[in-house]
Amino acid sequence: MEGNQPKxxxxxxxxxLGLTLIKxxxxxxxGTLSEVASQNVAFDLRNAIQxxxxxxxxxxxxxxxxxxxxxxxxxxxxxIRFLTGRATIxxxxxxxxxxVTAVVMLVMDWKLxxxxxxxxxxxxxxxxxxxxxxxxxxxxxxKQLVGLTTAVEQNLRGMREVKAYVQEDAxxxxxxxxxxxxxxxxxxxxxxxxxxxxxxxxxxxMGTVAIIxxxxxxxxxxxxxxxxxxxxITYLGQLIEPVRRLxxxxxxxxxxxxxxxxxxxxxxxxxxxxxxxxxxxxxxxxGDVVFEAVSFSYGAKKVLNNIDFTVSAGQTVAxxxxxxxxxxxxxxxxxxxxxPTEGRILIDGYDIRKVTLHSLRSQIGIVxxxxxxxxxxxxxxxxxxxxxxxxxxxxxxxxxxxxxEFIIRSPQGYGTRIGERGVTLSGGQRQRLxxxxxxxxxxxxxxxxxxxxxxxAETEHLxxxxxxxxxxxxxxxxxxxxxxxxxxxxxILVMEKGRISASGTHETLLVSARLYSEIYNRQLVRKEALx
Amino acid sequence: MTAEKxxxxxxxxxxxxxxxxxxxxxVYGYLRPxxxxxxxxxxxLLVILGLNTLIPQFIRWIIDTGWKETSRRF
Numbered sequence: 001m002e003g004n005q006p007k008x009x010x011x012x013x014x015x016x017l018g019l020t021l022i023k024x025x026x027x028x029x030x031g032t033l034s035e036v037a038s039q040n041v042a043f044d045l046r047n048a049i050q051x052x053x054x055x056x057x058x059x060x061x062x063x064x065x066x067x068x069x070x071x072x073x074x075x076x077x078x079x080i081r082f083l084t085g086r087a088t089i090x091x092x093x094x095x096x097x098x099x100v101t102a103v104v105m106l107v108m109d110w111k112l113x114x115x116x117x118x119x120x121x122x123x124x125x126x127x128x129x130x131x132x133x134x135x136x137x138x139x140x141x142x143k144q145l146v147g148l149t150t151a152v153e154q155n156l157r158g159m160r161e162v163k164a165y166v167q168e169d170a171x172x173x174x175x176x177x178x179x180x181x182x183x184x185x186x187x188x189x190x191x192x193x194x195x196x197x198x199x200x201x202x203x204x205x206m207g208t209v210a211i212i213x214x215x216x217x218x219x220x221x222x223x224x225x226x227x228x229x230x231x232x233i234t235y236l237g238q239l240i241e242p243v244r245r246l247x248x249x250x251x252x253x254x255x256x257x258x259x260x261x262x263x264x265x266x267x268x269x270x271x272x273x274x275x276x277x278x279x280x281x282x283x284x285x286x287g288d289v290v291f292e293a294v295s296f297s298y299g300a301k302k303v304l305n306n307i308d309f310t311v312s313a314g315q316t317v318a319x320x321x322x323x324x325x326x327x328x329x330x331x332x333x334x335x336x337x338x339x340p341t342e343g344r345i346l347i348d349g350y351d352i353r354k355v356t357l358h359s360l361r362s363q364i365g366i367v368x369x370x371x372x373x374x375x376x377x378x379x380x381x382x383x384x385x386x387x388x389x390x391x392x393x394x395x396x397x398x399x400x401x402x403x404x405e406f407i408i409r410s411p412q413g414y415g416t417r418i419g420e421r422g423v424t425l426s427g428g429q430r431q432r433l434x435x436x437x438x439x440x441x442x443x444x445x446x447x448x449x450x451x452x453x454x455x456x457a458e459t460e461h462l463x464x465x466x467x468x469x470x471x472x473x474x475x476x477x478x479x480x481x482x483x484x485x486x487x488x489x490x491x492i493l494v495m496e497k498g499r500i501s502a503s504g505t506h507e508t509l510l511v512s513a514r515l516y517s518e519i520y521n522r523q524l525v526r527k528e529a530l531x
Numbered sequence: 532m533t534a535e536k537x538x539x540x541x542x543x544x545x546x547x548x549x550x551x552x553x554x555x556x557x558v559y560g561y562l563r564p565x566x567x568x569x570x571x572x573x574x575x576l577l578v579i580l581g582l583n584t585l586i587p588q589f590i591r592w593i594i595d596t597g598w599k600e601t602s603r604r605f
Contacts, residue, residue, distance in 0.1 A: 031572075
């Protein structure tokens with residue numbers, strides 16, 4: 001045999017190399033395949049969350065914080081990706097290796113095996129105990145991160161107000177408080193982890209000491225071979241890594257558990273406004289609108305009370321009233337952003353709850369003062385909601401909205417990017433783009449706020465022209481801020497504390513309604529005179 | 532910022548409301564459409580596990596049988 005030793009050595013090394021190579025290739029496949037599967041899971045979850053968030057009613061969004069929703073869509077999904085990929089593989093790897101190694105060691109020498117394995121339950125208990133303490137803490141940590149993100153987001157969004165009201169110091173203090181809380185929770189988490197890992201290693205190393213002490217004496221007595229001792233130490237060495245991983249992965253599972261809870265919480269939310277069973281598509285409408293004894297409560301607070309009115313197709317309805325009188329709520333009920341708590345709304349004789357949301361909303365155009373424009377080109381922003389619009393349609397809508405001139409003066413014309421990474425637009429320009437968007441949609445029912453942002457006289461004139469082009473021939477609901485709108489309206493609804501306190505035309509109301517003449521003279525006439 | 536800055540009581544840690552097992556069961560349901568990749572990854576894992584069990588035995592064989600004479604001298 002001694003003569004064969006170099007040959008044996010060469011073949012042994014080659015065989016070991018071969019086995020290691022096979023292991024490497026399999027490790028590659030294991031990692032790649034699990035990563036592909038988990039990335040797909042994350043992809044599906046992100047889509048599901050996005051779909052849900054766009055479907056959920058306004059009442060959900062009113063109660064949700066943007067920071068929290070963003071965290072769910074980005075961070076939490078990433079945690080699930082880790083869980084369904086590498087984390088699961090490592091947990092299975094650790095658990096199976098523990099079992100198989102334990103069996104092999106017991107078969108090799110049950111006494112030494114038992115001695116080494118005594119440390120295993122302690123290790124497993126320690127790893128699980130750590131996970132059970134870490135999971136609730138990780139949940140708090142996540143919530144605090146949301147609080148921190150929200151504080152930054154609100155501060156950036158309201159920077160103008162913060163500066164205008166000299167609230168810089170108060171905001172810094174508020175953020176400092178949130179940051180302190182985050183720091184404390186992170187410190188507690190770091191402390192838990194710092195104690196856990198060395199403890200795991202200490203317990204595992206006790207096994208090595210046992211092998212050397214007991215196994216060594218067995219070798220001296222000739223009851224064990226050196227090869228067996230080396231095999232035992234190799235097995236134990238192989239076990240330390242999975243145990244260390246268990247210590248790392250269990251918190252990740254805990255964190256992913258919390259993330260999953262939050263994601264499913266969103267996915268399981270049932271939208272208060274949705275297509276009812278048996279809802280039918282609303283055909284092309286004329287634009288007759290009827291409110292029948294409509295009331296609406298926001299939580300316990302009743303914000304609309306027994307609203308009744310009828311509008312014929314093509315008429316303009318002006319809504320007047322102080323802040324909180326219910327004007328915005330009325331117009332929010334028409335496209336079913338909320339559903340009435342009592343009564344019903346009919347369009348062309350159809351109860352809007354009995355028709356599909358898509359067919360209803362696709363026939364209603366909305367232009368509010370603070371119109372949102374999306375990061376993209378002028379072209380994309382105008383065609384938002386009108387997928388089949390041609391370039392000629394877009395240009396024609398922009399011309400009618402008095403937006404064409406400033407668009408073609410931009411560097412790339414209709415292709416110029418607007419939004420955070422593009423050109424900055426004034427309030428008046430944004431408003432005209434929103435009007436162009438509504439014109440392109442060509443809805444039979446229109447909802448708008450005719451307030452104009454502080455603009456010069458020429459822009460004001462252009463916006464008025466755009467409004468006139470937009471309103472022509474459509475049933476229009478206007479939150480009125482200007483004289484011309486109320487004078488030309490077919491019906492004026494004067495709102496007071498959620499009720500219609502008076503309704504009629506300008507001429508009749510001037511005579512019969514005290515509140516109307518007050519609003520007309522004190523607010524509208526005065527505002528127009530000032531501007 | 533130092534750890535001594537704690538000026539407020541830390542919130543009491545509450546366990547999450549849904550059992551972890553239930554949550555994980557639902558999470559793994561999302562792997563169903565990608566069962567081929569998942570099975571491939573787990574099959575690789577099992578072979579690796581087999582190799583991890585085999586390699587120490589192979590080392591033992593080299594020392595105890597392959598180099599028997601050398602072992603005796605040791």
